[in-house]
Amino acid sequence: MEFAWPPEALRFASEVSDFLDQELPDWWSITSNTLTAGQRHFEFCRGFAEKLANRGYLMPNWPREYGGREVSSWELYKLSEVFHTRGEPRGQHYMSANWVGPAIMRYGTAEQKSFFLPQMASGLIQFCQGFSEPGAGSDLAAIRTRATRDGDQYAINGQKIWTSYAATADYCVLLARTDPASQRRDGISMLLVPTNLPGITIRPIPNLLGIEGGEHGFCEIFFDDVRIDISARLGAENGGWAAAMDALAFERVGQPRFARALRLLDLTAEQCAQRGELEDPIVAEKLGLAIAACQAARVLNYRVVDSRARAEPPGPEGNVARMASVQADQLAADMVFALSPDALDDDSMADEAMRSAMPAGHAAGSIEVNLNIIAERLLGLPRAS
Incomplete structure (x- = not known):
């Protein structure tokens, strides 16, 4: 190889x-x-x-x-x-x-x-992803937002939550149920919805990171009888689940968090060396474990990239890579925080590393969702009740 x-x-x-x-x-x-x-x-x-x-x-x-x-x-x-x-x-x-x-x-x-x-x-328009809902984040197939057909239009009613970039996005890639009698994965469509339409309300969600919505913070979006032409639908009516799964498969390996984590660990190691702390075996071990976790995440992500390069369909290997990336990112942040003398200062490297790593386990499916998929599809275990 x-x-x-x-x-x-x-x-x-x-x-x-x-x-x-x-x-x-x-x-x-x-x-x-x-x-x-x-x-x-x-x-x-x-x-x-x-x-x-x-x-x-x-x-x-x-x-x-x-x-x-x-x-x-x-x-x-x-x-x-x-x-x-x-x-x-x-x-x-x-x-x-x-x-x-x-x-x-x-x-x-x-x-x-x-x-x-x-x-x-050309970089002229930006998107946010309207997938998760209250009660349908970890279980995406349980979405309740409706897009009801009314002639050549849909009337959208519902709510999305934990939507990154909603405050600055021009369009929302929205999952909505277009067949009111459907359940689970059936009857869901994907729509490209302008965020400035009447009936759309975007509200920032205050959070522990100290970001109250803002330019990237999490938001919730409310749809109150939002009218949109059926030409805004992406793909076939009631056929949005496949497109959503394609999106999530690419999203899980789209951000190589391990690369940024490795760079932060390198900078931390340089600072430790300047202070003469790398001679301490405990410090060296902590850094070594974090670096090893990042390298393991790199290899697992490369496996998924190789599969993509071969035009193979996405599988649960993406969930494994996602889990490894999140764990590596969080371990690296812990190490940077533990080894930085200014860790408690606002805007320090440790502060930013921790703020970045904290929400990593929620984007592109929570840790629990990814673990369930790995358990079912790779290990053959029964679905968690």
């Missing part, structure tokens, strides 16, 4: 890294994660996306006809690693690159493709 990166992936990563060296401002830092950043960070990412788009770095995996560079799955993942070690200057556009755009290419009409894809590839 060849463990080295393909030469084209290394060349592409070096090219992008050089570009970031030249273009990122002095105040930008890996510790200024988009998850906990403020208005300045959000505005920068939105503007910087156009620069990335002009170089073909924003949606590089897309076909050239849609504004991409047709890079391989390996090149795309290497690019994601570069971005994550640099604080992810794409902002929320990574969602468009990884799964919203590919979903539109696969399930969209010609009109949807011509309208959305050029704007996305």
Whole structure:
């Protein structure tokens, strides 16, 4: 087995890294994660996306006809690693690159493709993901938001929760039940809903991270008789479950959290060395365990990328990679916090590492959901009651 990166992936990563060296401002830092950043960070990412788009770095995996560079799955993942070690200057556009755009290419009409894809590839519009609901987060198939057919329109009523980026998104990729008599996975459709329609209310959710909604914080979205044309539906009516599963499969490996965690551990090790603490076997062991966890997550994620490169259907291996990434990210944050003398200071590296790692176990399916899927599909255990 060849463990080295393909030469084209290394060349592409070096090219992008050089570009970031030249273009990122002095105040930008890996510790200024988009998850906990403020208005300045959000505005920068939105503007910087156009620069990335002009170089073909924003949606590089897309076909050239849609504004991409047709890079391989390996090149795309290497690019994601570069971005994550640099604080992810794409902002929320990574969602468009990884799964919203590919979903539109696969399930969209010609009109949807011509309208959305050029704007996305240019960095002009952004999306949020309207999947989870109160009582239907861990059990997504239990969604109750309705999109009731009324001639050539749907009337949407319901609520979504824990929606990242909702406060700044132009569109919500919404899962709603279009067959009122259906249950579970049947009767669900996916809709591309403008967030500025009458009847939509977006409210920030205060949280322990100290982010009250803001530019990336969690929000809840209320739909009160929101009217939208049936042309906003992505794919067949009542056929949204397959598109949702495709989206989640890509989302689980879309963010290489281990890459950022490894960079933070490297910086922490450098600081420990400067203080003469690396000679302490306990300190060395703590760092070594965290680094090993990150490397294990890297290998498991690469396994999924390899499967994607072979055009194999997504499977539970993505859940395993997701679990490993979350655990590595949280262990690394614990180590950075434990070994940093300024850990309790606001905006310190340890503070930012902890703020980033805390919600990692909820995005793209909670830890419990991923464990259940692994237990059922890989280990053959009975479904948890």
